[in-house]
Amino acid sequence: MAFVIVATIIVIGTVLWNAVSPWWFTPLASNWGFLDTTIIISLWVCGVAFVAVSGFIIYCVIKFRYKEGHKAQYQPENTKLEVILTVVTTIGVVVLLAPGLIAWNMYIQLPDDALEVEGVGQQWVWTYRFPGEDGIYGNTNGRLFSSKNTFGIDPNDPNGQDDILIRSAEVHLPINEKVVFQLRSKDVLHDFYIPQFRAKMDLVPGQQSNLWFEPTLLGTYEVACAEYCGTGHYAMRGLITVDTREDFDAWLAEQPTFFETLNEGVEGQGKQIAQTLGCVACHSDDGVNGIGPTWKNTFGTERLLDTGETVVIDEAYIKESIVNPVAKIGSGYAPVMPAYATLSEEEIDAITDYIKTLSD
Numbered sequence: 216m217a218f219v220i221v222a223t224i225i226v227i228g229t230v231l232w233n234a235v236s237p238w239w240f241t242p243l244a245s246n247w248g249f250l251d252t253t254i255i256i257s258l259w260v261c262g263v264a265f266v267a268v269s270g271f272i273i274y275c276v277i278k279f280r281y282k283e284g285h286k287a288q289y290q291p292e293n294t295k296l297e298v299i300l301t302v303v304t305t306i307g308v309v310v311l312l313a314p315g316l317i318a319w320n321m322y323i324q325l326p327d328d329a330l331e332v333e334g335v336g337q338q339w340v341w342t343y344r345f346p347g348e349d350g351i352y353g354n355t356n357g358r359l360f361s362s363k364n365t366f367g368i369d370p371n372d373p374n375g376q377d378d379i380l381i382r383s384a385e386v387h388l389p390i391n392e393k394v395v396f397q398l399r400s401k402d403v404l405h406d407f408y409i410p411q412f413r414a415k416m417d418l419v420p421g422q423q424s425n426l427w428f429e430p431t432l433l434g435t436y437e438v439a440c441a442e443y444c445g446t447g448h449y450a451m452r453g454l455i456t457v458d459t460r461e462d463f464d465a466w467l468a469e470q471p472t473f474f475e476t477l478n479e480g481v482e483g484q485g486k487q488i489a490q491t492l493g494c495v496a497c498h499s500d501d502g503v504n505g506i507g508p509t510w511k512n513t514f515g516t517e518r519l520l521d522t523g524e525t526v527v528i529d530e531a532y533i534k535e536s537i538v539n540p541v542a543k544i545g546s547g548y549a550p551v552m553p554a555y556a557t558l559s560e561e562e563i564d565a566i567t568d569y570i571k572t573l574s575d
């Protein structure tokens with residue numbers, strides 16, 4: 216009897232939990248309502264099966280409990296029951312699978328009339344590129360990556376000159392317009408995921424993957440990397456702001472083209488390099504320590520090292536830490552920073568200058 220009571224409480228509790236739980240989807244902000252429908256259909260199929268099977272077990276425990284003089288019967292064949300179970304199970308499995316196949320088919324049919332944006336993932340930042348006025352992206356090549364050309368765009372390709380580069384983690388999109396994200400990764404597997412859009416796609420190094428959706432709600436939404444990609448994975452966050460078309464156009468007009476970034480002065484270059492190399496994923500500029508120590512108000516101060524010695528944070532220490540990070544590890548930090556030995560003297564100076572400006 217104890218089993219019957221416990222099982223009944225579990226079944227009723229599970230149903231109630233699903234009915235009244237505050238844990239539910241965030242409000243939908245894209246066209247992908249069908250994905251919610253698919254999940255709800257699956258929940259219903261599984262829920263009905265769970266209640267039916269549990270109910271049947273509870274019924275059997277009560278009905279066939281031990282009684283003096285009663286004997287079990289052996290009934291190896293029951294065609295009618297087998298047919299019913301096979302048909303019901305088949306319907307259940309079809310209802311579980313079919314909506315997912317339909318949704319996937321819609322998901323991979325890219326619309327022709329969509330806005331195109333390239334999303335680039337790297338450990339541990341997102342950046343974006345629009346094809347510019349000509350609507351054609353410039354060719355890219357992994358060999359061309361540098362701190363000045365973080366997208367690896369061919370500087371001799373005329374199609375690339377007007378490409379608009381978003382060298383920060385925040386990108387804007389116009390509301391109620393279809394958008395196709397062409398996704399590529401510079402290093403390892405990442406996954407571009409915006410929970411409110413129900414849209415998600417892996418980035419595979421050496422390949423382009425596509426993700427399309429249509430934002431339907433104004434607002435700012437977080438892009439979370441949904442594929443474990445190293446120590447800084449949790450910090451690999453981006454933002455998508457959905458604007459009206461006018462606001463979007465105004466924002467886009469402020470962003471630099473590839474041609475402009477090639478010819479920009481040294482001012483702000485350190486910040487830009489820190490941004491695009493991904494330094495900022497671990498080193499904040501607001502005083503909060505992350506995977507690495509913050510850069511805010513640290514220049515000129517002393518740092519305790521894991522060896523127990525202290526070191527003054529001066530230009531020499533910063534430069535050494537960029538090209539050979541494990542030489543002097545701050546106490547309490549893991550030696551996980553990659554060495555940036557290929558940066559030019561000029562680039563290292565730019566980053567060092569930038570770090571200096573962050574101290575009063």
Ligand SMILES: [Cu+2]
Pocket residue numbers: 336337339404405406440441442443444448451
């Ligand atoms: Cu990632």
